[in-house]
Amino acid sequence: MPEPMRRTGGCLCGAVRFSGAAAPGITACHCTQCQRWTGGGPLFSVGVRDLELTGEAHVRAYRHSTWGERSACDTCGTTLFWRMQGRPIGFVAVGLLDDQSGLTVTEEIFVDDRPGWMTPWPGATQSTEAEEMAKLHAFLEGEAT
Ligand SMILES: [Zn+2]
Ligand SMILES: [Zn+2]
Known part of the structure; x- marks a missing residue:
């Protein structure tokens, strides 16, 4: 299994840039929210640990549920990343990476x-x-105990 690799990327206008340790596997999420959010789903994303942002003032987070949030650039509208609210791991849209x-x-x-x-x-x-919701609930319950 390949290790996470430090990768960099950014939005279309360049106002938001990021770096972090990106997993080698791409997740394709076909949920109807991702379809609308990307404008033509699925959301192809990579899990990025230690997500470091520059231009964070341009990141606009939309809370679409009690646990998740979806962030976009407030200048160019680029789909940036999905994450659990308040978590350091982001699932970053793969098209933002400088090197895929x-x-x-x-x-x-x-x-x-x-x-x-x-x-x-x-x-x-x-x-x-x-199956995904069962995993999410098991994760949230595990954290609550
Ligand atoms: Zn932008
Ligand atoms: Zn989705």
């Missing part, structure tokens, strides 16, 4: 929302909304 080499799509989630015109990604694991 060495990445592969490893998982598809919320596959029951995948539009009929899109086929499953070869080699990627598949999980449904029910």
Whole structure:
């Protein structure tokens, strides 16, 4: 399993830049929120630890649920990242990376929302909304105890 690698990236206008330790696997989320948010889903993202932002004043976070938030650049509107509220890990839209080499799509989630015109990604694991929500609730309950 390849290790996370330090990667950099930024939004379309350059107001927001970031760096962090990015996982090598791309997650494709087909949920209807990601479809609308990206304007043509899925959201292809990589988990980035130690996400360091410059131009954070231009990051506008939209809280779409009690646990998640979606951030965009307030100047150019670029889809930046999804994260659990208050967490240091962000799932950064892969298209923002300066260098996308060495990445592969490893998982598809919320596959029951995948539009009929899109086929499953070869080699990627598949999980449904029910499976993802069960994982989320187990995670949140584990933290609460
Ligand atoms: Zn921007
Ligand atoms: Zn999603």
